[in-house]
Amino acid sequence: MDDKEPKLRWENVAEPEGKELAAWVFWNSVPGFGSRSFLRMLEDYGSAVEGLHAAKHGGKPPAYARRAQWNWAGRVHDPLCMGMTEIAKASSISARVIPCPSRLYPAPLRNIPDPPIVLYVLGKGELTEVPWAAMVGSRQATAYGISIARRYGRMLASAGIGVVSGLARGIDASAHRGAIEGGGPTVGVLGAGMGDDMTGRLKKLIREVAACGCVISPFPMGWAASKDTFPARNRIISGMSEVCIVVEAAEKSGAKITADFANEHGKDVFAVPGDINRPTSVGANQLLSTHAEPLLDIGDVIDRIASRGLLDRTHGPTARISGGVLAPVDRAVLESLTVNTSFERIQTDLGLPAQELLVSLARLEFAGLVDREPGMRYSKRC
């Protein structure tokens, strides 16, 4: 098996329909048969259906396919029917199958070396209407990371940038939820096929994300998650995004893998600096010392994307909520707040009785000026 680059480009491939699409879906499900092999097969045989016929006739496999893959494809009794069934299964959970040449396929993803041949897409959102930013991080996140992810997710979304993440708990879930709060689209990339067994909490998150954006998967329906599917997912997260933001990552983590892919794909990588003593920050800080830029203000990311002319500025950041007619005590409380400030800190700074401070914080929260975070912590909303 050789490793030559295909001459055919995705831009020159027509969007498949009907039987051809079924053949595409089938080839996507052949384990290890990537899009480079697929393109070379299209070069050789003109279409995926013809490729299937060739495999059926047996004989020596072409240079770009492994014998096992080629023989497996040839042995399947009715591959087109299998592809059709796959498409029917997807539409039964109201998911769509989008092939790589489609105009609905995210363009940045098409440009990475080995994009998925087809994507399964669930949800009413579109993948091409906004630029995307990946936001990834640890599952075992601290309140610091969670509040940053949520806040930045919200700010990106309200600036018109979609948030891509991996639907895991911790940072990923907070990034999705932040984006939903910001009213923007968000994409969750699954590390398994749709319809695979999943926990109740994942189902709930998928529902929420699909209602406000899309959930996508490159894997065939019902494909089980394994240790290989998650790096593949991370590659898609980084591939479809303009920039990649790492919020909190331990020394060995999927977030770092995503950042490495982003680096490979030539995307800008940002990392949120963390406490150097905390194990959950080690990975993010290491990235800072190698190839990531420190993320100190999410406005930098928004400006970077806007400077590429990708941002439809009509979205713009939502108007800053002004502290119009605030009582002096509320104003003082608001001023003493930054991000994730603890109740004790504010109280020590201002010397207010607990009940007055509670009332003031409730009033500010009610007016939408302040967010309450877990553990009696408060952040100023911007």
Place this chain on the structure above:
Amino acid sequence: MLSAARGCALQGITGMSVTVECDLARGLPSFDIVGLPDPTVRESRERVRAAIRNSGYEFPLSRITVNLAPADVRKVGVGLDLPIAVSILAASGQSPHKGLEGITFIGELSLEGVIRPVRGVLPACAGAREAGSTVVVVPVENAGEAMCIPEVSVVAVRTLQEVVRFLETGIVPNRDISTKHAHLGANLGPDFSQVIGQAATVRALEVAVAGGHNIIMVGPPGAGKTLMASCVPSVLPAMDREEAIEVTSIQSIMGLVDGRGLAVSRPFRNPHHSITPAGMLGGGNPPMPGEVTLAHRGVLYLDEYCEYRQAVLQCLRSPMEDGFVVISRSHVQVAFPSRFMLVASANPCPCGYLGDSERPCVCSGAQVQRYRRKLSGPVIDRIDIQIEAPRVSRADLQGHSAGRSSDKIRANVSEARERQRRRFGNPIVTNSCMDPRNIEHAAMLSPIAGALLYEAVDKMALSARACHKLIKVARTIADLDASARIKDDHVLEALQYRALDSAEIARCSHG
């Protein structure tokens, strides 16, 4: 020969007057007790026989029948030893059998004729008074409790001979019974001034105690939840006489009275989380009170709420709702009172660090979900105040002065309770018992607070029950503020005490 003396048996926490009749007849010597005695009463035959002989009297050699009337109720307890002995002595002419009608005898006999203390003397004396007795003869150790009942004169005795002497001469043995407490409010445990920081939680506890609201504190290990809970007794308002009698009656049945009469401090019970449903609600045959009853008019503290068995938590629902527990046995159905304030504490997740700013939570999503399931449901629904108690970092504590002292908080609480008493016209009704029906009217919401409340309900999609909780808590905050109407500030503060209803922590980090 025939005679009758009065005794008392317990049914639940009420005393029931029992007439002990004794008949001596000719025939083969025998000694029978009839009238549904339980084994402890039946065994009293042997104690009575020995006590009478060893006190220097003669045990009659005839056919003795003792009847306990009313005959259809099961009699339990050792307190009937004394009336049985007195009725036998009276029937055999060794002590006067006239004038026994107005006297109730309570006490256990030892073989040598010494009278031993028994449990449940206070409710027994109350029962005796209901039945028309004016004099109670009780063991000297129990005299303190017996004196809590007005309108009965107490005769404290040590031996059977003293009882007979009293019946013959009418001279009451002179005993020095101290019913004075060394110092009111002594040994109330830790004081809130020992708590550094956590002002929000302390404030929430103040509101909870002022309105009799149930409260749960959610926070990581080491936040000081247990310390703060153990400070709660130091701010509980004083009991009035009626409440004190209820509490002492329950303690009397369990044998927990310290001999100095009425209880002065409200009970504070903290059962370990390995407790069984029977231990919590009460049980056994005869039925005995459980922790919910022992915490009546006081505080039931459940540390590590989620560690309790699901069955135990489920069974808390009806005592919290009704204010009493009914325990049914084949012969008897007993209602124990259970009006307590629930103080609970819980970790936010099994490892305890969910939402912590320093340490990551290492629990899996499923673990957290399983855990949080215990933090919802019927009992949590009835907890009005839910507050987060985060770990306080040392940096945040710098320059922090000590909190308010328990005495100050207690003064506020007492004033708020007084206002509630005037409003409801009933000393033992608090804001937490407000009926949901016309609560908005009864709570006296000001129009602006009402508007704010409904906006909050719409914004946060609160259920009707959550809305009622808010109103009740806001009412208590208004009482603490000496305000006749609920103002918007009171509603705003109440909105801060809903840490679990919003459950932001779990939502955000665990999908």
